[in-house]
Amino acid sequence: MGPNQARKARVIAKIKGSTDLELEASGKWISVHRPEGDDSGTTKVSFGDESTSRKESYELDYCYDQSEGNDLIFSREVKPLVEGVFSGCNGTVIAYGAIGSGKTFTIQGSEGKPGLAVLAMAEILSMAEESGKLISISCYEISKDHAYDLLDPNRHEVLIWEDVARGKVQLKGLSQASYNLCYEDGRRKSTGGVNLLENNIINKSIYALHNVVYALNANDSHVPYRESKLTRMLRDSLGGTNKILMITCLNSSYCQDSLCMVKLASRSCKCANRTIPDSAKKTKSMVRPTVLSSSSKSASATATKQIGTRVGFSGNKANAKASTIKGRKLFDEACHSAKSKKSTQKESLPLEIISTVTEHAKQEEEKQSSGISQEVESLTEDHYPLQAFSSEESDMSFKASTQETKLLDENNHDKATPNIDGNAESLSFVEADPTIDKENNLVLVNNDESPPISVRLQELSKSLKLLCSSTPSCVEILSKTDISIDDQVPTETLEPKTPKTPEPRSLVNDESETVDNSCASWKTFSAHSLKMKDSLVNEYLGFLNTASK
Numbered sequence: 001m002g003p004n005q006a007r008k009a010r011v012i013a014k015i016k017g018s019t020d021l022e023l024e025a026s027g028k029w030i031s032v033h034r035p036e037g038d039d040s041g042t043t044k045v046s047f048g049d050e051s052t053s054r055k056e057s058y059e060l061d062y063c064y065d066q067s068e069g070n071d072l073i074f075s076r077e078v079k080p081l082v083e084g085v086f087s088g089c090n091g092t093v094i095a096y097g098a099i100g101s102g103k104t105f106t107i108q109g110s111e112g113k114p115g116l117a118v119l120a121m122a123e124i125l126s127m128a129e130e131s132g133k134l135i136s137i138s139c140y141e142i143s144k145d146h147a148y149d150l151l152d153p154n155r156h157e158v159l160i161w162e163d164v165a166r167g168k169v170q171l172k173g174l175s176q177a178s179y180n181l182c183y184e185d186g187r188r189k190s191t192g193g194v195n196l197l198e199n200n201i202i203n204k205s206i207y208a209l210h211n212v213v214y215a216l217n218a219n220d221s222h223v224p225y226r227e228s229k230l231t232r233m234l235r236d237s238l239g240g241t242n243k244i245l246m247i248t249c250l251n252s253s254y255c256q257d258s259l260c261m262v263k264l265a266s267r268s269c270k271c272a273n274r275t276i277p278d279s280a281k282k283t284k285s286m287v288r289p290t291v292l293s294s295s296s297k298s299a300s301a302t303a304t305k306q307i308g309t310r311v312g313f314s315g316n317k318a319n320a321k322a323s324t325i326k327g328r329k330l331f332d333e334a335c336h337s338a339k340s341k342k343s344t345q346k347e348s349l350p351l352e353i354i355s356t357v358t359e360h361a362k363q364e365e366e367k368q369s370s371g372i373s374q375e376v377e378s379l380t381e382d383h384y385p386l387q388a389f390s391s392e393e394s395d396m397s398f399k400a401s402t403q404e405t406k407l408l409d410e411n412n413h414d415k416a417t418p419n420i421d422g423n424a425e426s427l428s429f430v431e432a433d434p435t436i437d438k439e440n441n442l443v444l445v446n447n448d449e450s451p452p453i454s455v456r457l458q459e460l461s462k463s464l465k466l467l468c469s470s471t472p473s474c475v476e477i478l479s480k481t482d483i484s485i486d487d488q489v490p491t492e493t494l495e496p497k498t499p500k501t502p503e504p505r506s507l508v509n510d511e512s513e514t515v516d517n518s519c520a521s522w523k524t525f526s527a528h529s530l531k532m533k534d535s536l537v538n539e540y541l542g543f544l545n546t547a548s549k
């Protein structure tokens, strides 16, 4: 069965090949029911021990069983995507699944059994050779929201920039080669297992990815790319004219995580069959699909690995020098090195700028995003026993575009050049660019309800300064108002200095009572003053943190 060309994302499964012995030991846990003679029908995947009557069934676009290898998956699923790349339509293949479910085997392959990425590259290169096109490749890994250049022996972290003008994410400084393909196993970074935080990140990523696929397949007017860093980074690979292949890798023996992955996959797949009238689209996009049952959360993961391969037309880099960068970094973590004062201000406002442009969409996204975060977090915290974190999920994708697609870009977007450096031309923090400044100002002055950030900052700063310098004058006020002790207070305390603590002996002399009174008042005042300082400092720090986010 070939992929249905009308669908944006095709969701299939692959049951990991296993030896007969392994199968015997585990029993037949998964059974596949394919439609006979009807290529357009869905495949039913059932889970459950055959000895018991309890079975759970889910529908997917297709499911490859143990005996079917990468060659078959490539020729039926991936080759059409590669051909599409040469006619201006990008393709993305993502494999995900529980630990040891065969993700690496499916994408990378093994010696003598090439995986889908290898087969796809071979196909791309041979097609390019036939048509006389020049191919350039970049290769990167996304691991836990960070991108690493796989063509660089040091695998340096790549800066991730969001091109504000075009709403695209770019990897800045990514190496390019004539053609090459590298692969990095995400496991090298997870030597000590995966902690709760990492697991949460991966959980959110996989759910967010499915939400995007769901929305794309449902032809929603709003696609929640902003729900996770992964989906933001893959936006180019998922949206537009892209065709997506989601491969759910399944363990052949019992695995709760595999079950949960299929549930998610089935949801994304089912919506592809819906026809939504245009009038209903807007309302529908507000409604979040709720498929996350308490058990589906066990689609947890211990490591994310992802291979990204960019194939592009190797063009002239001359334009890059005169370039102006209109984007901003997408994630703070990858860009701490930028120190310039001006850029710092702008860098601290990466995503809000887009949000001002698409206010309505952002509100929806935020609502939904917080929804999914809460869902995933609560699933993890409330119901997810720690041992469930031993499971692993891995995302691998490759992305390819050819000369034609890049040329299309050039037509549509002023001076875009096909290589990464060339693309960087539209990615600098340009003070002179009025649109960027305007956007910044829009963010600085959010709306009528709250004052501009700069004004609030100034106010806070003033209050803080005032309070810091107010201690001596407060002492003065205290002494002036308290006439009864005026003459008895030592003269030093009237001066604008840090007040002295009365010496112990003063507490036992004749005038001890008045001095005592004075001390008590001062202590009370001092305590209040300190509290106020603390609260202002906290507010100040809190505000700075919010602003930097």
Ligand SMILES: Nc1ncnc2c1ncn2[C@@H]1O[C@H](COP(=O)(O)OP(=O)(O)OP(=O)(O)O)[C@@H](O)[C@H]1O
Binding pocket: 015, 016, 017, 018, 097, 098, 099, 100, 101, 102, 103, 104, 105, 106, 110, 187, 249, 392, 393, 394
């Ligand atoms: N279709 C298959 N046929 C034979 N062996 C397979 C197949 N798929 C996977 N394997 C074997 O199963 C083991 C685990 O596969 P693989 O490393 O691809 O899983 P993974 O999901 O990438 O694992 P991890 O989650 O640890 O990254 C490997 O030894 C691999 O060779």
